[in-house]
Amino acid sequence: MMEGTNVSSQTWGFILLGFSDRPHLEPLLFALVLVFYMLTLVGNLAIVLVSRLDAALHTPMYFFLGHLSVLDLCFTTSLAPQTLAHLHSADKTITFGGCVVQLYTSLALGSTECLLLAVMALDRFVAVCQPLHYVLVMNPRLCRRLASASWLGGLANSLVHATFTLQLPFCGRRLDHFICEVPALLKxxxxxxxxxxxxxxxISILFVLLPPVLILVSYGFIGRAVLRTKSVEARRKAFSTCSSHLTVVVIFYGTIIYMYLQPRDNYSQDRGKFISLFYTNVTPALNPLIYTLRNKDVKGALRKLFAGRLCSPRS
Known part of the structure; x- marks a missing residue:
């Protein structure tokens, strides 16, 4: 039994109020969450498959993109089923153990994505600003280490962050949210x-503010290098690839910064719920679309996948 936590919360869990004050919205939100969850599963699974099976995509960029897709799959799956159950059923409860698992898992995966997006910016920086040394610098060993560091960093953040939150005594069981999230639990x-x-x-400074600052700085150097490039085709390709990543960065970090870096006194629970609904369900579905719609390599690999002509060199 975790010290300091209200006994009734441990025994019975929490009642997730969520959107109960807007029952007319619940059927619509259920349909939207279900659609975006299906899009997340299909889109990210497709990217994982093509990045593994197409030899042309065995590069650092697609290695990290594959990790991002796995993250989005796991992150949404850790939250979407609970959200769907909450919106569809009259039973709004979640056990204390279920809340603990959800909190640790979502924090670990969300923090890992914060770090991984910064790693992907580093990859683009080396590719554009140091093209002759790209293969040497971004070697498979370094890529694996950077990916592992992102996962371990996210896990460490979750262990610290969630543990501090769950040691608090909670007044009652009525949690004004549809998932177990730190700002709602603090309330x-x-x-x-x-x-x-x-x-x-x-922790938010380290995971939510510092990475986008580093990303924007790296893209400042990337933009300067691209503008110096004489080849119009090379410039177009660089802008296309980098703009996709920058779009994901703006959407992801924008919503996270709103949730975790505003003063508690200014925190609006109603706005927080809708922002959470967006970054937990919509953003993971948008990532595959953003990367594939502006990427000829991925679109070509997807066409071969659906045509049954995609295979790895080992096959």
Missing amino acids: LACADTSTNELVLFT
Whole structure:
């Protein structure tokens, strides 16, 4: 039993209020979440398959894109089924154990994605600014280490962040959210949360603010290098690839910064729920579309996949 946590919460779990105050919206939200979940599964599974099976995509860029797709699959699957059950059923409860698992898992996967997007920006920086040394610098060993560091960093953040939150005593069981998320749990706490808010702010700076700053700096160098390129085709390809990644960065970090870096006094639970609904369900479905619609290599590999003509060299 976790010390300091309300006994009734541990025994019975939480009642997720979610969108109960807007019952007319629940059928619409259920349909939207279901559609975006299906799109997430299909789109990201397709990217994972083509990045593994097409030899032309065995490059660092698609290696990291494959990891991003696996992350989005796991992240959405850790939350979407609970959201669908919450929107469809009259039973709005979640067990304490289910809440703990959901909190640790979603924090680990979300934090990993924060780091992985920064790693992908590093890959694009080396590809554009150091093209002659790209293969040497972004070698398979370094790529594996960077991917592993992203996963381990996300796991470490989850262990610290979620553990501090779950040690709080909670007043009652009525959680004004549709998932177990740190800002909503802090609102339910009946103890001084200043230490938790300090931990939240510090970790958010490291995982939510620092990576996009580094990404924007790297893209400043990338933009300068691209503008110096004389080849129009090379310039177009660089802008196309980098703009896709930058679009994902803006959508993902924009919503996360709103959730985790605003003062608790200014936090709106209603807006927070809709923002959470967006970044947990819509963003993972948009990522495959953003990368494939502007990428000829991926579109070509997908056409071969659906035509049954895609195979790896080993096959």
